[in-house]
Amino acid sequence: MATSSDNHYLAGLDLNDRRVVVIGAGTVAQRRLPRLISTGAAVEVIAPQATPAVEALADSGEITWSPREYLDGDLDGAWYAVAATASDEVNAAVVAEAERRRVFCVRADHGAGGSAVTPAVAEHDGLLFGVLSGGKPRRSAGVRDALLEAVQSGVIDEHTEPHAPGVALIGGGPGAPDLITVRGRRLLAKADVVITDHLAPRELLEELGPDVEVIDASKIPYGRAASQAVINETLIESVRAGKFVARLKGGDPFVFGRGFEELLACDEAGVPVTIVPGVTSAFSAPAMAEVPVTHRGVAHEAVVVSGHVAPDDERSLVDWEALARLRGTLVLLMAVKRIDAFAETLIKHGRPADTPVAVVQEATTGTQRNLRTTLARVAQDIQDQDIKPPAVIVIGPVAGLKD
Missing domain, CATH: 3.30.950.10 (Tetrapyrrole methylase, C-terminal domain)
Structure with a gap:
C-alpha cells in the first residue's frame, strides 16, 4: 500500500452530486461533515452510533446515515472517503479498500496513513483558500486564521471589482475593534465613504485606505449632534455619486441606533441597503x-x-x-x-x-x-x-x- 507524502498536491474537488462516504459518526466526523455537505456531495455516513448533531443532519436529509459497522465494499462507487472512527483497525481497513478502489481517502486519526489530507480551510466573499503544512495541523490553522483576518480587514488587497453603490448599515459593537462582526469588517474594508458615529470603534478607521472619505456624524451624548436629516441626505447623495457607503455605528444599528430611520430614508430614495447587526452594549x-x-x-x-x-x-x-x-x-x-x-x-x-x-x-x-x-x-x-x-x-x- 502506498504511503502518504508531505509533498501534497493541493486541488479543488468538485463533489457535487458525487458519492462521499464517511466511516464514523463521532465528533471528528461531525467537524468534517458541514463542509462536505456545502459542496453538494451525496454524503453517506456509516457508523453504529452517531452524535446528536450527526443524527440531526440525517434527520434533516442533509446526509444519509447507515447505523451499522463498516463492511468491505462500502466504498464502491465513492469518489472520496473519510475514515473517522475510534478504531485504528477499522480506519486502516477503510484506507486499504480506498487504495484498491483508487478512491482518495482521509484518515482522520493518522494523516500520513491516508491518500489525502484535509487542509485548514476558510471562506471569504466567494474566495475559498486552504493551507497545508506537511502534517502540522496547528501551523496550518494558525496561518489560515491570519490570512482570513488579513483579507477581512482589508490588509490584503483582493484586487476585486469595486463594490456596487449602496449603503451598509454596520453595527460596530460595544467599543473594542475586534468585537465587530466578520461581515461588518469585510464591508467596511470595501467602502468608498464611511459615515461614523462617536461610539463606533475608532481604531477601525486607521485600517481604511487613504482614498476612503471619512465623515464624522458623531452624536456625542448631551453634546453636539449631527442632524439625522443631514445624515440621511449624505447617505443618499453619496450612493447617487456611485459610492459604496459604510454607515458605522456603535452597538447594533437597530437598538436605539436610528438605523431603521436611515433604512427607511434609503428605501424611499431607492438606495440599496445591507444590514449588518452588531453586538449591542x-x-x-x-x-x-x-x-x-x-x-x-x-x-x-x-x-x-x-x-x-x-x-x-x-x-x-x-x-x-x-x-x-x-x-x-x-x-x-x-x-x-x-x-x-x-x-x-x-x-x-x-x-x-x-x-x-x-x-x-x-x-x-x-x-x-x-x-x-x-x-x-x-x-x-x-x-x-x-x-x-x-x-x-x-x-x-x-x-x-x-x-
Whole structure:
C-alpha cells in the first residue's frame, strides 16, 4: 500500500452530486461533515452510533446515515472517503479498500496513513483558500486564521471589482475593534465613504485606505449632534455619486441606533441597503463586568429601555409603573444624566430600594469602569465617582450575583 507524502498536491474537488462516504459518526466526523455537505456531495455516513448533531443532519436529509459497522465494499462507487472512527483497525481497513478502489481517502486519526489530507480551510466573499503544512495541523490553522483576518480587514488587497453603490448599515459593537462582526469588517474594508458615529470603534478607521472619505456624524451624548436629516441626505447623495457607503455605528444599528430611520430614508430614495447587526452594549457591557442579564432561577426577563427622556416627559413611551413591578433585569441605555429620576420612579412604584445595580462605563475599552451599588444609592454614587456616558446601567438581582 502506498504511503502518504508531505509533498501534497493541493486541488479543488468538485463533489457535487458525487458519492462521499464517511466511516464514523463521532465528533471528528461531525467537524468534517458541514463542509462536505456545502459542496453538494451525496454524503453517506456509516457508523453504529452517531452524535446528536450527526443524527440531526440525517434527520434533516442533509446526509444519509447507515447505523451499522463498516463492511468491505462500502466504498464502491465513492469518489472520496473519510475514515473517522475510534478504531485504528477499522480506519486502516477503510484506507486499504480506498487504495484498491483508487478512491482518495482521509484518515482522520493518522494523516500520513491516508491518500489525502484535509487542509485548514476558510471562506471569504466567494474566495475559498486552504493551507497545508506537511502534517502540522496547528501551523496550518494558525496561518489560515491570519490570512482570513488579513483579507477581512482589508490588509490584503483582493484586487476585486469595486463594490456596487449602496449603503451598509454596520453595527460596530460595544467599543473594542475586534468585537465587530466578520461581515461588518469585510464591508467596511470595501467602502468608498464611511459615515461614523462617536461610539463606533475608532481604531477601525486607521485600517481604511487613504482614498476612503471619512465623515464624522458623531452624536456625542448631551453634546453636539449631527442632524439625522443631514445624515440621511449624505447617505443618499453619496450612493447617487456611485459610492459604496459604510454607515458605522456603535452597538447594533437597530437598538436605539436610528438605523431603521436611515433604512427607511434609503428605501424611499431607492438606495440599496445591507444590514449588518452588531453586538449591542445592552448585553455585552454587563457581560464585561461579569453581570449576566439573565440567570437561571434569578431572572426570567431582561428589558432594555432608552433613558433619553425622563419618566414624566410627554415624549416618553415607557410604562415605568409596569417596569417597577417586574422582578427581572432592567437595562438602561443613555440614562446617566437622568438616573436620579429613573431610580426615584422605580422605587416609588414598588421596586425595592436595595435592588442591586451595576453601572458599566465605556465597556470593552481600556477605560472601562465598573460600579456596584443599589437602586437607592445609584444616582449619588454615579455623581460621586464621576461616571460619564457612554455607560450601561443594569438594575436587578443579577447585578448582585458577584460583587
